[in-house]
Amino acid sequence: MLRCVEISKEFGGLQALKKVDLTVHENEIAGLVGPNGSGKSTLLNVISGVYKPDTGKILFMNEDISKLPPYKICAKGIAKTSQTVQSFPAMTTVENVLVGALFAKTEGNKQRDPVDRAMELLKMVGLKEDKFNIPAKTLNVVELRRVQLARALATEPKLLLLDELLTGLTPKESDEAIALVKQINKQGVTVLMVEHVMKVIMGLCSRVTVLHHGEKICEGTPGEVCTDKDVIRVYLGKKFSLDEE
Numbered sequence: 001m002l003r004c005v006e007i008s009k010e011f012g013g014l015q016a017l018k019k020v021d022l023t024v025h026e027n028e029i030a031g032l033v034g035p036n037g038s039g040k041s042t043l044l045n046v047i048s049g050v051y052k053p054d055t056g057k058i059l060f061m062n063e064d065i066s067k068l069p070p071y072k073i074c075a076k077g078i079a080k081t082s083q084t085v086q087s088f089p090a091m092t093t094v095e096n097v098l099v100g101a102l103f104a105k106t107e108g109n110k111q112r113d114p115v116d117r118a119m120e121l122l123k124m125v126g127l128k129e130d131k132f133n134i135p136a137k138t139l140n141v142v143e144l145r146r147v148q149l150a151r152a153l154a155t156e157p158k159l160l161l162l163d164e165l166l167t168g169l170t171p172k173e174s175d176e177a178i179a180l181v182k183q184i185n186k187q188g189v190t191v192l193m194v195e196h197v198m199k200v201i202m203g204l205c206s207r208v209t210v211l212h213h214g215e216k217i218c219e220g221t222p223g224e225v226c227t228d229k230d231v232i233r234v235y236l237g238k239k240f241s242l243d244e245e
C-alpha cells in the first residue's frame with residue numbers, strides 16, 4: 001500500500017532521515033520505533049506531506065505522492081495524528097472533527113449527517129458527551145488526543161499514521177486505546193504507528209521498523225526486532241531483552 005524509497009530529509013545541516021526505505025502492506029498494523037530524535041516523526045511528516053523529502057519517493061497505492069501538498073495526500077486517503085497535539089482552540093470539539101470531514105477522500109455517505117458522524121466518532125474514541133459542544137481549548141491534552149484521532153478518522157483514511165497516540169494515558173486508558181486501534185484496523189484501516197512501549201508494539205504490530213540517527217537499522221516481526229543485537233544495543237537496552245520477563 002505504501003512504499004517509501006530512499007527517503008532523505010535534512011534540517012539545516014542535520015540529516016534527520018538518511019535513505020530510509022519503509023513498506024506498509026494493506027490491512028496491517030505496522031510499527032515504527034527508535035530513540036528520541038531518530039527521525040520517526042519526520043518520516044510520518046514526510047509521508048503526510050508536512051515536509052517534502054529532499055530525495056527519494058513515496059508511493060501510495062502505486063502513485064507517487066512525494067510532491068503533493070498535505071491536503072491532496074489526505075484526500076488520497078492518508079491521515080495523521082501528531083505527537084504534539086494540534087486543535088482549533090476556539091471551535092467546539094464537534095467542529096474540530098467536522099474539519100476532518102471537509103478533507104475526506106470521498107464525498108462521504110451523503111445520507112449521513114456529518115454532525116452525527118462526528119459525534120459517533122467522538123464516542124468511539126472515548127470522549128465524554130458533555131465535552132462535545134465546548135471549545136477545544138477547555139479540553140485537557142488526553143482529551144485533545146482523542147479529538148485529534150476522531151478528526152483523522154473523519155477524513156475516512158485508508159492509511160492512518162499515529163505518532164505516539166498512547167503518550168500520557170493511564171494503563172487502563174492505554175489498554176482501551178490498544179483495543180481501539182485494533183477495532184479501527186478491523187474496520188479496514190491500515191495503520192503505521194510510532195510507539196515507545198514495546199509491549200504495545202508486540203501486541204499490535206505485525207512488522208516493525210527501527211530507526212537510529214535517521215537510518216533504518218532493523219526491520220522484522222516484533223519478535224525478530226526485540227532479539228536483534230543492534231536494536232538492543234542502541235534502543236532497547238539489556239533490560240528489555242526477552243530473557244527479562
Ligand SMILES: Nc1ncnc2c1ncn2[C@@H]1O[C@H](COP(=O)(O)OP(=O)(O)O)[C@@H](O)[C@H]1O
Nearest residue numbers: 011014016034035036037038039040041042043
Ligand atoms: N522542523 C524541524 N527543524 C529542524 N530540525 C528538526 C525539525 N523537525 C525535526 N528536527 C530534528 O530532526 C531530528 C529527528 O526528529 P524527529 O523526527 O522529531 O525524531 P523522533 O520523532 O524520532 O523523536 C531531531 O534531531 C530533530 O531535532
Ligand SMILES: [Mg+2]
Nearest residue numbers: 040041042083
Ligand atoms: Mg517524534
